[in-house]
Amino acid sequence: MFASWGTVAYRRRWIVIIAVLLLTVIGGAWGSGVSDRLTQGGYDDPGSQAAQVDKIIEDSIGKQGGDVVVLYTAPAGTTVDDPALAKKITDKLADLPKDDVSKVVSYWNTHLPALADASRTHGLATITLASTDQTKQSEQYAAIADKLAVDGVQTQIGGQAPLQKTITDKSMTDVEFAELVSLPLVLALLVVIFGSVVAALMPVLVGGLSILGALGVLRLISLGLDVNTFAVNVASLLGLGLAIDYGLFTVGRFREELAAGRDTAEAVRRTVATAGRTVAFSATLLVIALAGLMVFPLDFLKAVAYGGMSAVAIAAIVSLTLLPALLSVLGPRIDKLAVPWRRGKTANPEPRWLNRVAGTVMKRPALFVVPIVAVLLVLGAPFLNVKFGAADEKQLPPSDPGRQAIESITKAFPSTGNSVASIVVRGKTLSQADVGQFVSDAGKIAPDVHPVGAKGDVYVFNGNLPGDPLGDQAKDAVTALRALPHPAGTEVLVGGFTAKLADSTQSIFDRLPWMVAILVGATLLLMFLAFGSVLLPVKAVLMSALSLSATFGVLTFVFQEGHGAGWLDVTPQPMQVGVMVLIGALVFGLSTDYETFLLSRMVEARNKGLSTPEAVRTGLVRTGRMISAAALLLIVVTGAFGLSSIVIMRFIGVGMIVALVLDATVVRLMLVPAVLRLLGNAAWWAPGPLRRLQERVGIQESDELDEEPVREPELVH
Template sequence: MFANWGSLAYRRRWVVLIATVVLAVAGGIWGLGVFDRLSQGGYDAPASESARANQVAEDAFGRQGGDVVVVYDTVDPARLQQIAGKLAELPEDAVLRVQPPIPSPEAGKSLVAITLRGSDSNTHVKQYEQIADRLAVDGVTQQVGGLVPTQQAINDMSSSDLAKAEAVSLPIVLVLLVIIFGGLVAASLPVVVGGLAIMGSLGVLHAISLGAEVNSFAVNVASLLGLGMAIDYGLFMVGRFREELAAGRGTEDAVRRTVMSAGRTVVFSATLLVIALSGLLLFPHGFLKSLSYGGMSAVAIAALVSVTLLPALLGVLGHRVDKLAVPWRKDRGGPSEAGWRRLASRVMKRPVLFVLPIVAVLLALGAPFLGVKFGEVTEKVLPEGNSARVAAETIDRDFPALASGGLKIVVTGDPSPADVQAFATGVGDVAGVGETRIAAEPKDGVWLLTADLEHDQLSDESKQALRDVRALAGPGTSEVLVGGSTAVVSDSLDAIRDKLPWMVLLLVGATFALMFLAFGSILLPIKAVVVSALSLSATFGVLVWVFQEGHGADLLGVTPAPLESGIVVLMAAMVFGLSTDYEVFLMSRMVEARGRGATTEEAVSAGLAKTGRVITAAALLLIVVTGAFAFSQITMMRFVGVGMILALALDATVVRMLLVPAVLKLLGNAAWWAPGPLRRIQERMAIHEDVPAEDEKVPARV
């Protein structure tokens, strides 16, 4: 199949080239409309008890709390009357309710909560933009915070950081590609693929946003993976094409063989990564689904462009792919491959001396993850000094009763006032719960209670208090729903915990099945999963040590805090997917050599010699692309950037270049074994094509 496609891509190269570019560019132009449809929400579990509590309370009493919170630096009655008058002039189509100023004489400040009229986060941001410039009062200093201003600040900074990251990383990537390929023409091809992949993924995200919620971070993920994977795939394809040309083959044959070998590996690798990212769809959170949309579309389009546009473009260029070569360019092959062969030989001479220390170090690096704590997206993801974060810190300090969050308890079923009061007393007696009060007059048989928490809302004590309150018997036959910030985070974590085993099963099952069909071995897929798990645990251990425990946090400019669970799940999918990505690149060449009769040692040496330089170069380029996010102002994106740097550096060097060859040496011939019945199934369903011998020489022709 891939050989036939390679031949067709060459024969119809101009049609394929023009069609791919037109579709990608048109999709990108239309995709710009997604920026007006991006959401800022989706972090909670929509079917959870806390979500139902919020919905019942909203249906009965209207939306509670303030979307925008303004702290004015005055408690003077005349000034407060002036503030109230000013806020009363806010447009009714944007503002549902303005709470009267709440003074704090001790702090000399007053707080006003504004509830916006919209029903979703995207509408809230637009309504806030309508009133943002109308909150100031002459002669009074104010600070603006709350959920919506915080969301807008995160969105604005993430968009700005994305533009800066691409502006910085692209020139560096191009320079590195010129050094790697030794010529400007060859170096520009992966960048072209990356640009088209990003444009195409924007079009897909816009289409998805017409029927589903798409969080703004989906664009960041699409840009990161679209550019990064396109460069990886382009590097692999162009490198193989030049290798075929150097072997004396003509352009058509080189294109066909490139698609048949490297193209198949790219599609296979992208399929594994798409499946890994599809695991995010198992979770009910709109945020995780959005990240899945962005990641899957970017990776799929990067692979699609790599096996359509790139073969056609290579067919047009032929030997001109080496044009504009740099003066210091060296001949390909020889010394570089010899160095990787020597490394493989050294590792396989003493495999145990490599396996044991590497596994021990990876496990030690992963140990801090055993103490991981999960939280939510708060103003702390913003840099210190940001106005929304400063306002939140002011509220926490000067209005602690309003900032504590607490529990929001909804009682339905029209219970008697006496029963509700007795229930409220029981809630107040729960350890860790402070004052409990009836927050509003009952309406339509629904009561609303609030309960203060004596500890931080995300502490273990508060989470236990939540569980204890939920365990209380309701008044009479009434149904009790407990919501609030602590409940939202706890329910979100529970939803992730419930679905996580299914995601792991999907990743492991898909990896095993596809790698078995591709390589015809039972132990190779098992080894791939175990090695990827070691790399993943080491990465997360270091991230917990820095971002949660605070070691080196000052150097990174982040505030230590519990990790946002959604970002951790995203990182797990991406790191596992990329680990198997490099595994496929490496093993595909080893299996090719093995298929031509090489011993295990010879196959490992050949595979490392052919892909060692490509894998390390691909990892370096992806580190530059993703590492640019390590300088983001948003902690979540900085977490992703640092995590990707760690994961790629570990995986592409220590794991793939040292651990994998050592393990294969220990496994010996068993590495390639499969039971007879499974072997026959694999031979019937195999997703590989025989590649002629590497040293087969044919007359060069164009």
């Protein structure tokens, strides 16, 4: 199939080029408007008890708290009770547009003692926006943001709506900056790798078009579903990084075919049948890995899955359509504009240093397997002590005014912070005595339990949880509150920040086995169909698991335990379980990606009659340089995204860099060849019935190519 498509791409090259360019450019132009439709929510399980509490409270007594919280600090020598100060603030708040604001509650229009601190120097105003839709709330907050400051009064603005808008705006700016930084660096590295400007431009062109196409798909998705801001970040990262990797492997294989003396038509056909098939197979595995995120109820993970799957699929489609067509037009001109030190020279597909590595690994495989596995396990050890938290203002750097505002508000008014539990007691048989007894019992667990409101058979209370809202003490208090005895026919529901975190974390753990089953099952099945071996897929899963555990351990060591956190300008804090799951899908998918490129050449050599050691050595020396180069390019791309001021993107960037460094060096270049050498001929084994099944429905393409012996690499001892 792939070889046939290579022939079609060659013969219809101009039609393919024009069609792909039009679709991606038009899609990208339309998709640029997706930034106006992005949301920042989706980190909580919408079906959880905590989410149910929010809905009950909103339906019964109205939404509590404000979408925007403003802290006004009285000038030196005055207090919040100063008449002139009170008039200026009340006039300012009264002038807010009614179309954007539904309610304003402040110390100055209610004189509630809870809205002024003990020193009377700080007063609070909470603003409820007119809409409950997060996208519209962002627009409404933008309309009032410049109308909140009062002359001569220090004004700090916090709350969920400002935090969401700040993170969204910074995320979009950071994406543009990352693309601006990474593309020139990637192009320069490709020129060095290929030794030709024309060859280097091909993967960059594919990467840019893949981003445009992914934006178009994301905007289409946003018409019916919520799309989180980070879906665009992940789509840009994967679209650019993987398209460049796919382009690198494809162009590299095409130049290799030309160097072997084949004409352009045959070189394109063989390139698509080999590298193109591997690209399609690799992209399919990565799309399935990202699809595993769809089993979780969190809209954040689903949105990121949409973005990632779109980017990977489009990167593969552009690599399998536009790139072969462009190579058909260029032919030998792919090496035009060669750098001075490469003019007149042909790239060596078998670097001497890789020959040395291959020879050493083949001689002493056990001496590589044991220490490498031990080091990876040691790197993964910190993950055994992982703690899970949630996205809050610490996603922003310590110097950010929005984060500082929220921290100032929480310090002056602890009751507005994340330590508050919302408690709903409802039931038609409730008496005042029952309610009083419940409040007394709850107060022993959460100090300062007090009524917020009641309507019909619903009673709402707030209580302050003990300890850190992300800590075990607060989580245990939520569990204890939910377990309190209550009269027959009634129920007690507990919500709030800590409860949402606990519920969302549990929902992820409950569904995690399904994601693991999807990842492992798809890898085992597809790799068996591709390579016809039982052990190769199992080995691939184990190698990916090792890389993943080491990556998780390093992330825990840095982002939770704080080692080196100062260099990254991040605040050590518990890990976000949703982001860890995302990293898991990405790292597992990318690990399998490089495994596929490596094994495809080994199996190709094995099918040509080489012995196991020679097939392993051939695959390593033919792909090792490209895998290292691909990892380096992806590190540059993810490194640029890691410069983001948003902790989640910095977390993803660092995680990807760690995974790529480990995977493309010690794992693929040393551990995998050493394990295969130890397995010997058993590496290619499959039971007879499975072998016959694979031959009938497998996805091999080697039989479409001319059979010719593969030249064994000359070992350098």
